[in-house]
Amino acid sequence: MPVGALCIIVTILVAGFLAEPDRYAIGYEPTQPMPFSHLIHAGINHIPCEYCHTNAGRSRYATVPAFQTCLNCHHFVNSPYSKTIESLVKSDKSLEWKRIYHLPQHVFFDHRAHINAGIQCQSCHGPVQKMNVVRRVMNMRMGRCLACHRHPEPYLPPNSSIKRGPTDCTACHR
């Protein structure tokens, strides 16, 4: 009897571990098609996040910038990648960046609500400005969303009028 119960529990745990979505794992750090360093851009050169991720405050997607945006600076700065970027723009080609923060299709996350509430990007994405290669620092479980929506104070600017984030299901699932 105890052996049988143990077997069942072990099976559940093993199956649960194996079936767990990747997005729950912290530390995912894929090699990107171009060795872009947030440390150099956001850290050393102090470029604000929204200079490149322009749509974070306007749309649900923060969006990876168009290569044309890179040229705003790379047209002038000396970098080993300026040529590559220029040729990409000239030939109207793009690259496939690996998505690091993945949400399932039934989640309708909206960046603009968070940015416009004054929440720092780092609250979810970690100290990106210190990362040479971006690494996932938050597991993408609903518990993490709700924890903050219930007690957002530590992440909001000091005199924010917001007391709570919405906890209605349809805030994210529709």
Added chain:
Amino acid sequence: MDKLSIQMGEESLGQKAISRRRFLSLMAASAALAGTAGCKASDKDVIVPYSKKPADVIPGIANYYASTYQEGLSAYGVLVKAREGRPIHIDGNDEHPIFKGKTSLRTQAEILGLYDPQRLRHPRISGRQSSWDEVENLILTSLRKSAKNKQPVLLLTPAVISPTRRSVIADLRKTLPGLKHVEWEPARGLSERKAAEALYGSFAVPRYRMERAKVLASFEADFLGSMEGAVEAAAGFAFNRKPATPKHLMSRFYAFESRLSLTGAKADARIRIKPSAAAQIAFAIAWALHHRHGMGLPGKLGSEVLRPFNLDAIARRHGLDWAVLSALTADLARVGRESLVLAGPALPPEAHAAVALINFMTGAEGHSVDTSHSVDAPPLAEPLDMARLSRELARGAYGAAIFCETNPSYGFVNADEFNHDLAKTPMKIFLGLQEDETARRCDVILPINHWLESWNDFETSTDLLSLQQPLVQPLYDTRQTEEILLDWAKELTESSEIETEPRQYLMARWRKEVYPAGTPASFDQFWTAAVCDGILRRQAVSRPLRRMRPEALKDAARSAASAEASTGLELLLEPDLKVWDGRYANIGWLQELPDPVSKVCWGNYLAISPEDSKKFGVSDGDSVSVADGTQNAVLPILVQPGQAEGTAFAALGYGRKGDVAEGIGTNMFPLVADDGPAPFLRLGVSISRAAGRQPLVRSQKEFSTQGRGDIVRLWSMDEYRRNAKPPKDEKELATLYGNPEWPEHKWGMAVDLSACVGCATCQISCQSENNIPVVGPEQVSRGRIMHWVRSDVYYVGPKENPELAHSLIMCQQCDDAPCEPVCPVSASVHSSDGLNEQVYNRCIGVRYCLANCPYIARRFNFFDYTSSIKDPLALAFNPEVTVRPRGVAEKCTFCVQRIRNGTQIAKDQNRPLRDGEIVPACAVACPADAIVFGDLKDPESRISKLSRSDRGFKVLEEVGTRPAVTYLAELKNPPKEVRRV
């Protein structure tokens, strides 16, 4: 969506009995599949940024572009919603002065037309794929040969209401003098035109200003349904039918009709007639207006014209209630020009002449019949012209025949004969979206751009030009019709002067002919503004009032008087509200939309009266053969309460070939007459029982409320005066659960059933917005239709001529929702702003919620309806709404994606939400403005005021669900002479 996937679903999941062994093997297969699904491929997706970002595209934010859609003689101004460059939803253009932000349900469904998997993708020659160069060479050789041999070339198109297309065809004719252009709309009745040409010398398409009419009468005119201009008519009609108090204006509408139409269902007095009697009755009303109410006849017309039409005699002859007819004439005399009388397109010209006479006598001509800015209708071919054309083809008269966006091999009366005759033409060229019946008989098939990929302009009114602009690059190797024709013109003249690029051509024409001299704005500014608005309002002098020629009226009266009473069955044929003349047959949304009155979807039927069903011994679903002596058609019977005895009705547009349309319904075009004044009205047809049954696919099977009061509320104005009382306040209702608090908003909806004409436009809009699947006829007949909003009808009164009570049911977002406590996994929960939420990813499919919903507002995905749809249909999905998998319950959410987006925008702009800022898809689409949505917490909002209306009620209030939807009672304003039951 496509029938194939539906069939696959059925086969694998077994309507057929599944053996135990098969079941086990299926289970094993699905377990293996579940294992592979666990390898999390979806977690590893990529982001591909733009290389150069288009200036106006922000991923995640929709763009809206104004355009125009042509159907027959109508040009609907539309606003198309695009996400990341692909069109996903069509609404009306609110800048449009006629349609005012509304559009037809068929226009809305055109999103599926764009993404139709059956669209032609390459030019083809005799069945094999080819290139544009090759087909062009072949065609030009043939056209040159025709020109050299002085042989004419036939160009068959639908009605041309585009000045640019007309100019393109003129350019082609310059280079190809033998071009014979024929415009043809297979399902459009031309008797109104014939009457107008006889009476006034020309046919200016009038605008019917329903909002100016306090008394309306229609003779077989389905002006809210299948008639042209129904969108504007519904708005104008509803305008005078939603009194805020019993003292406010309520129009009165008399319908004389044989079939129970969408329009007749809204009538205050509905009089069943035989269509052949309409002309005499209309003249009798004119007689009464003249003799009893002293209304003058048009100059020089002596009263002896009306002598044969003594009202009493005519009423007796056709077995009509004299009192109702005199009530109508008294009403018409009372309101004078604030009246409107209409005749249906199927009626003979003399009925139209009689109606024109009445409108002249009352003064409605020039007031509610508005021709001040009408344009003359293009010359459309009649069945007679088409028969002549067919004979010419048989003679081999034409060197080449070009069929441009028309389908004569389906819609021509003698299609077999036509196909046979067509074979004599050496070169048959087809320009179209799909390989239809005609394309299959053509040598060369040229794929054209969809209208959402094209540039064009339309003129339906002298003071208005509408522009069509493309929303996407052509999806396939297609070209716009204008470009193809211009290319030929250019090659035939061998000059480089002709501009072939459609946008440049259109702009050049506008620069020359439309741009007013002395405009302070530059042409580029002028053009950009026009493209942005989708319309251009122009200064135009009003046309003078039409002058009636008495001689023509005398002829019409003579032929109406001499018409003998018909003895056999009278068959009325009309274009279908959904698939029209068959051009929308491949759009699943439209095929699955239940007819607003009969609730039949996926097919047509022969509607006969309950009396005739007894006489012929047939009942619903029995196959019958309808014959007119030469042709016959076999289709199922529908016993339609309200259908006049001795009459029958069938819709055109079914029996098409194609992916979705294959085998759906029966083609009724063979029964259209190929000559005579009224080709769509057949007198003396016979019906006989055919072998077998074809069960009707219906979304509603019970048409009686079984005595339960508050499902619908149908009041006469007297009852309204007596019973006017606002519904109980929420807090007054008994509840076990206490009264919930709503911290910010409390969403609510009001449906004015008196304004609602039951046109079902909301259903298509909802389907497009919320990714609602098409399930197919087999599933619908099992009651598994997926529409989140449905219109129900209930018959009240005698079966022979009942009144119709409308209802529009969507999820009522109940405060005490019965679906919520029964869900074992909390997939059905309540939000803090009063919505009843359905969380698809939690739902495990036990269906307790469906069983417990008293409104039957919930739907269940019995099969995986969407994952196997063909490319590129998935592009039509709204990315803001989850596509639901198999085994999940779903329902109306008040378009929660729009609510969340709207509140977010208000928050971003740091302002309170404005009333009317958030509008669900159904309310946007409703031409009658019958659906109002808003915040009940704001006492000044429109919805708050409506929910306190003195004709408001909640459906099934006694159940105690406390719904958030308030219905406003449907009102009827019958004359005293009509006794209601």
